[in-house]
Amino acid sequence: MSWLWIILALLPFLLLKNAFVMTILSLVGIYALASLGLNLIMGYSGQISIGHAAFMSIGAYVSTLLAINYNMPIVFGIILGGVIAFLFGVLIGFPALRLSGFYLAIATMGFVVAVEQLFSYFEHITGGHAGIRNIPFPSLWNSDVEKYLLVLGFLFIAYVITGRIINSKTGRAWMGIRENEIASSVMGINVAWYKVLAFAIGSMFAGIAGALYAHVIGYIAPSDFGIAKSLDLLAISVIGGMASVEGPFLGALIYVAMPFLFSRTNIPLSIIFGIILIVVVLFMPLGVSFYVNKFRLKYVNFILAYFKRSKKPYGTFVKTKIGNIHYIKRGNGTIPVVLVHGNFASARFFEPLMEKIPADRFTVYALDLPNFGFSDELEGDVTIDKYAVALENFIQALGIDNFILLGHSLGGAVAMGYAVRNPQRLKKLILVDPAPVYGMPSYDESAYKIIDVYRKNPDMIKRALMMNAPTYDDEKFFDRITSDALRMAKKAFIGNAKALAAYDYTPHASSVEIPVYVLYGDKDVILDYNAMKKTAEAFKNGRLIVLRDIGHSPVVEDKENIIKIILE
Amino acid sequence: MINQIILGLSTGAMYSLVAIGLVMMYKVSGVMNFAYGNMGMFITYIIWWLSSSMGVNLYLSIILGIMFAAIMGVSVERYGLRPIRHLSHGSMLIVTFGILMILEGLAVEIWGTEYKSFPELISGTPFVFKGDFGIVVLRKQDLLVFTTLIVISIAIAIFTKFTKFGIAIRAVSENEEVAGYMGINVGSVLGFSWAFGVSMAALVGVIAAPKVFVSPTMLTFYQIQGFTAAVLGGFETFTGAVFGGLILGVLEKIVGNYISEGFKASISLVIIILVLVFFPSGLFGRKIRRRA
Secondary structure (H helix, E strand, O other): OHHHHHHHHHHHHHOOOOHHHHHHHHHHHHHHHHHHHHHHHHHHOOOOOOOHHHHHHHHHHHHHHHHHHHOOOHHHHHHHHHHHHHHHHHHHHHHHHHOOHHHHHHHHHHHHHHHHHHHHHOHHHHOHHHOEOOOOOOOOOOHHHHHHHHHHHHHHHHHHHHHHHHOOHHHHHHHHHHHOHHHHHHOOOOHHHHHHHHHHHHHHHHHHHHHHHHHHHOOEOHHHHOHHHHHHHHHHHHHHOOOOOOHHHHHHHHHHHHHHHOOOOOOOHHHHHHHHHHHHHHHOOOOHHHHHHHHHHHHHHHHHHHHHOOOOOOOEEEEEOOEEEEEEEEOOOOEEEEEEOOOOOOHHHHHHHHHHOOOOOEEEEEEOOOOOOOOOOOOOOOOHHHHHHHHHHHHHHHOOOOEEEEEEOHHHHHHHHHHHHOHHHEEEEEEEOOOOOOOOOOOOHHHHHHHHHHHHOHHHHHHHHHHOOOOOOOHHHHHHHHHHHOOOOHHHHHHHHHHHOOOOOHHHHOOOOOOEEEEEEOOOOOOOHHHHHHHHHHOOOEEEEEEOOOOOOHHHHOHHHHHHHHHO | OHHHHHHHHHHHHHHHHHHHHHHHHHHHHOOOOOOHHHHHHHHHHHHHHHHHOOOOOHHHHHHHHHHHHHHHHHHHHHHHHHHHOOOOHHHHHHHHHHHHHHHHHHHHHHHOOOOEOOOOOOOOOOEEEEEOOEEEEEOHHHHHHHHHHHHHHHHHHHHHHHOHHHHHHHHHHHOHHHHHHOOOOHHHHHHHHHHHHHHHHHHHHHHHHHHHOEOOOOOHHHHHHHHHHHHHHOOOOHHHHHHHHHHHHHHHHHHHHHOOOOOHHHHHHHHHHHHHHHOOOOOOOOOOOOOO
16 A cells, blocks of 8 residues: 555655645544554554543644644654653543443543533633644644645655564554453553553554644644544444554544535534434444455455456466466476466476575476466466376376476365376375365355455455465565466366365375375464374375474475485 | 431432433343434423423423423334344444434424523522521422332332333343243333333423523533432442432532542542442342353
8 A cells, every 4th residue: 555655755745745634634644543543443453442532632632732842853843742641542531441342432522522621621721611722833834735735744654664563463453452351451462551652652653643733733732632523433443444544544544635525515514424424333233344355355456456457478488288288397307397386376386496406406387377477377266186187187288207396285186186197107205285085165155255355455465375374475476476376267266275175085096006105284274183094094004294384385484404305 | 407408319319310310221121322412402401491492381391391201212212223133332332322422402493592491390488497407498390309219219219110011121221131921011011111211201301491591502411410310329229229329419519528629520539430440249248140
């Protein structure tokens, strides 16, 4: 999404120097920032807060008073406002630990009412009910654009921080606490610490938003940050979508922009806004962002997928009876090795491994199975047997004999299929986290539909690939594999999954006498130990080797051990 | 001092009335009704309009208004909240928030923002008691509030303890699903709770109107204090609502009188937060351990 931020940053220079539009956009940013914080508290850690505006007012007053009385540079003032709000968040977070649900709601509501009253009461410092006017904003050339960029900068930082936290241990802990507090504490999550942390970080965002509000609008009063504003922030979060990072942005956009759409009609704003709120909650209960995301997954991302597809073959083609097959070759040794990749992968998946295989002893071939990468599409339904036949054809066409066959995942099943037909041509068979010898369990039809979503969403493919290689995180590598995976034949997305559930080589496997190595990474999330044990036992000379702390993809995660087995 | 306490009890009784309606809706449907004050406000407006512009008898218009309130409560629950009952509490909260805004907008649009006076339901010289404890003044309006509170509290107590429907209400608030299996019509109980709650809002509006005048924001403060009262007493019991309101009223009066009027709300809120820290489910709430 980085391009979106760049466009937003360039917006004032490209077309609009209109002060009004800039201020509106700044306001959208401010509310997005504040409700991003609220989203951490409510959406992720599951605590209700209807006093979020109180933290905005704390940030606003701290920053304003520092700027007016001590000439503090605005950026430092804003950050300090955030820090003070953070401390107050900790202060409120502790009593919040004892409360839940509506008691917490009331306590936070009490906080916002109390803060509003206190700021009105200390008239000599805060200007009382009348508030503070003419908050300075020393600008260099165009104050509105500068304000906008300032807001955007803070918003970007908050956005990045949020994204990082959500996907870290902390975020998982928050979501665990949200779903079930007792269960999470049993799992060793320090509930108190994480709940207070959520409150503090959420409050800090609100404090920064409040400080920005003060400098952008140039006028603050205690009543600007009352219970009504708190409820507005809550509404923004709900309309946008709880527990989503994009939600607050969409919610804030609707909240700020909607009034202008209806400004020409005579209907009062509160009626329009009330109706919007009810309609959104009744008909889009998961928030706008959920539907926007759904729309993106279904109708927008396939454009991205089209551009991300690999365009240029990187290897050589060989003509076989079942069509052209694309492969790469490395080394000029006497022992041939054939590598067969898994689902959502290609020949390139083996590149890191191939570089490490001694080139003087081995000749390594890695092919794109038909339906994958640059190889031709197969006719008819997808079955593992057809892949095995294609592999036979490929090996015949290249004249390889007496070789080592290595298959990974789906490729493992294909390699087994090859081995039960032509055991005499193999020196040994290496199965790396293969599909079990009796096939994968078959799933409900709806589960296969989900797989088809991958076809249009490169990001999801990449994430799935990376999840299956937890100890290897060369993002560029996975980008390449993803763009190859996008070249998969349309029918293969669901077809492969179904084919994996529709074979059983157990009866034939016992007749295979060559040594068979089954490698299993014990952090694999797709396969289990028992299935791998049974697979190894099905072969006469099968041996199971468990790799410690390795995921589903030892071919990239644990190349050393695989080479050791090839050399054996 | 005694006078202060009596004044406090009188405001407190109002808070209790607000809290009773809120607790009824919360207990049964699990929704914190943010539109409560504005619902009461809107119906007070209707009553005011019926009696002053249409020339309907004041008491008749109050009855009509309360009937309208019941209809409003039932329809809001049926069409605004029941469709999203299975979703988060946050969503239901937002619906009531939307209703709050719509009602406020409607009131401003139809009747404007200027304050309208509302006739006293009861007036006359206050009772004065003299004795060695000093002079105690008891206004007739206070008596009205106290009587209403006592009547309603006793009525609720009898209703929920001894009638079939009252027991059904308690069953639904305990466990909606199981109550449904037992043959209780959960929908009608939900509807009733909202009809009752909004009627209470209307009643509060009518009683408060002579003092605060009829305006779009007339019940906002009462609503907030009603919430606080309900929380103070424990959101799930009527006893808590009644005593929470009374305690809050007295507390507020004493703080306002002896410390500072400006800190009135703040200090009572701080006290409430402290109470909640030591009694997380209110002063009268039961601590229930449930399997999560």
